[in-house]
Amino acid sequence: MKVSYNLCLISALAAFTFGLASCGGGSSGGHKATYAFVSNGVDPFWTIAESGVKAAAADLGVHADVLMPAAGAVEQKSMLEDLLTRGTTGIAVSPIDSANQTDFLNMVAENTILITQDSDAPDSNRLVYIGMDNYDAGRACGALVKEALPEGGSVMILVGRMEQDNARRRRQGVIDEVLGRSHDPTRFDAPGSPVVGEDFTILGTLTDQFDRAKAKANAEDTLARNPDISAMVGLFAYNPPLILEALEQAGKLNEVKVIAFDEADRTLQGIIDGTIHGTVVQNPYMYGYKSIEVLKAIHEGRDHGAGDDGFINIDARQIRKDNVEEFWADLKKKLGKE
The missing domain is CATH 3.40.50.2300 (Response regulator)
Known part of the structure; x- marks a missing residue:
């Protein structure tokens, strides 16, 4: 060009x-x-x-x-x-x-x-x-969902926007991994209907357009409409902390599994506390x-x-209780918060 x-x-x-x-x-x-x-x-x-x-x-x-x-x-x-x-x-x-x-x-x-x-x-x-690669990162997040729910269950996905390329690919990766599908980044499940597999059901995908009040309301509405829900997945950095707030207010912390994306402080503290199973972090x-x-x-x-495709890959990582403190310490060092 x-x-x-x-x-x-x-x-x-x-x-x-x-x-x-x-x-x-x-x-x-x-x-x-x-x-x-x-x-x-x-x-x-x-x-x-x-x-x-x-x-x-x-x-x-x-x-x-x-x-x-x-x-x-x-x-x-x-x-x-x-x-x-x-x-x-x-x-x-x-x-x-x-x-x-x-x-x-x-x-x-x-x-x-x-x-x-x-x-x-x-x-x-x-x-x-x-x-x-947001599709592969989504699959890594889906693997955390399966770890948290070895017997399967019902899952709601919460994300800021579906217009963004990263959000679409990330969400699809989660769904495909949870349902045990083949690797296909071109696949797309419409967000308006449940996606049902053998052991898991993806109840839907709720968006908030970066509106924090709407994001929390989505989490609250999910709990009200699905009292037996197994897990909630927050795909933008602010989603998991707001999911935790909704769960705490509903008295359901540790009853509903939370799987996260990104490295918000509340997310990392949640992993330490055991209220979040794990997160997939970018850099x-x-x-x-x-x-x-x-x-x-x-x-x-x-x-x-x-390379020829113009892609510079910066790998995503899965963060769980066994590596969260080391990861957080390194992040604080980079931010000058030691």
């Missing part, structure tokens, strides 16, 4: 849309390289990633901004447009709705270096995706660090480490 640094066209578009009137320059002509890391929301997960961005910027001697949209895809789009008008050298973004953002992301990719992190936009012209710190490292390498024409 050809990367252009002439942003006059984009500035004109922004002037029409937002009443701006500047025409930005690119990385040529002595312009100091600047990079940006754009999340898909606001969450402690992204605070960990921000620490990685800051560490990379300090180590590499570059300027890097971190932006976290609180209002969904519209705000994320506005942030990306603003970064273009400012002549940002390279952007690492976690697309909120990759399928419906492809044309826009391609426009961004024509005017700066564009990579994705955490969640991919596989049909876009991004140069690199930094993250994990948001490295997502942040590697994003800046790769953007700089691309800008300077150096090898960025991705």
Whole structure:
């Protein structure tokens, strides 16, 4: 893909849309390289990633901004447009709705270096995706479900959005592993109906659009409608702590198994306490660090480490009671919280 640094066209578009009137320059002509890391929301997960961005910027001697949209895809789009008008050298973004953002992301990719992190936009012209295979990570989470429920049972999945590529793949991986299916990342079970297997039933998938009140209400409603539910799986970082709150208020802690994703403090403490069976963790710190490292390498024409598919894999890990304290201590060290 050809990367252009002439942003006059984009500035004109922004002037029409937002009443701006500047025409930005690119990385040529002595312009100091600047990079940006754009999340898909606001969450402690992204605070960990921000620490990685800051560490990379300090180590590499570059300027890097971190932006976290609180209002969904519209705000994320506005942030990306603003970064273009400012002549940002390279952007690492976690697309909120990759399928419906492809044309826009391609426009961004024509005017700066564009990579994705955490969640991919596989049909876009991004140069690199930094993250994990979310389908395989979902299967690792499904394996934890089977550990927690060796005799089977009923399971509800809670997640922020289904529009995100990572959420869709992660959810499908959980379902396929729990039901003992073959490995097929292209499979998709519609979220509106139960999925029934020999030993397990996936009752459904509830979304909250990053609304914490809605996420907790989903957990509460699940317990009210399914008093004999066996387990709840929270696939975004904030879901498991809110599931615990709902269980505590319902007097059902330790009665309903909780299987988590990501490394929120309450999740890790829950594993120590025994109220959460386990979690699958990503490495948001490295997502942040590697994003800046790769953007700089691309800008300077150096090898960025991705294969022909543009994928830089940062493996997920299963965290249980036997390794949670070691993992948490390392995380605190990276965040300067020792």
